Amino acid sequence: MMGLMRLHILTPWLSPHLFACVILMRTNSVKRLLKDGKPAVGTWLSLGNIVAARFLARSGFDWLTVDIEHSLVGIETAVHMMGAIADAGCTPLARVPSNRHDHIKRVLDNGGHGVVVPMVCSQRESREAVSACLYPPVGNRSVGGSVHALNFGATPPQYYAQANEELLIVLQCEHIEAVRNFDEVFGVPGVDAIFVGPNDLAATMRSADGQPPTPEAFQQALADILAGCKRLGIAAGIHTFSTEEAKKRIEQGWQFIAINSELKFMMDGAKQAIDGLGLKKAGSDLAKY
Secondary structure, X not given: OHHHHHHHHHOOOOOHHHHHHHHOOOOOHXXXXXXXXXXEEEEEEXXXXXXXXXXXXXXXXXXEEEEOOOOOOOHXXXXXXXXXXXXXXXXXXXXXXXXXXXXXXXXXXXXXXXXXXXXXXXXXXXXXXXXHHOOOOOOOOOOOOOHHHHHOOOOHHHHHHHHHHHOEEEEEEOOHHHHHOHXXXXXXXXXXXXXXXXXXXXXXXXXXXXXXXXHHHHHHHHXXXXXXXXXXXXXXXXXXXXXXXXXXXXXXXXXXXXXXXXXXXXHHHHHHHHHHOOOOOOOOOOOOX
16 A cells, blocks of 8 residues: 555656556466566366366466367356456466457457467468457457456456557467468567467378378477577467476477366376276277367
8 A cells, every 4th residue: 555655646647547547457467477488377178167267267377268169168158267267366368269350359358368369370360360359559459348347357448548468369370381481470569479289280280191290290390380489579389288298398488388178187187086996998088188
């Protein structure tokens, strides 16, 4: 309180409304970590379970991403999940179904602290994604909504004044052609991180007869993405499937790190119990993502 009083005394020309805008809106801690060159670790939410989101938001992850692209999650469920995550002090993100203005706007208007945009393959697509996230004059996001401010602990005027600085914009590099044209595709102002979807990237590297890429070729593609992010000064992100892999990627310089998903955590825990009891059951390796 004394700190706020001193700042107010030192800046008497600020109106109370402007002072509130400067001081009170919650900052995006994940965006700060990435800008400072530090890792930010989270996981994927694909089951559409609000209670699970509440618990995971208090487990120590920096961020949680509600997957609306590949899951059964609809916008109403996503809103409740993002609210539960934000109320716990964790950073709520959402992967939108596709790179469309209406998808991005709806997620942000309803409380997302950022978006993950899938399958970005051209500079035009990058520009469209960034523009949809940001208010004019930088972007073309329209002004509306209410939950967005609530999840930032702000009033709507505070949110409109500061949202452009606090929203996290993550674009996915999931096609080998995007890797080959990395700087052109992703060298767009406003991008905070590039996130690799390993499964989709590998799928686009299959040979004409459907054979998967060699491990060496795939690792080279990842190295090219990491190098491209360093050239552009943005964070590199990747999905990992164990703490050991996550540690390895962080040591290599990756920052935006996903470990598993709530589904895989659940299935891994069940498998550990089944294996520990010496039971052999089919379907113990169902959750790969």
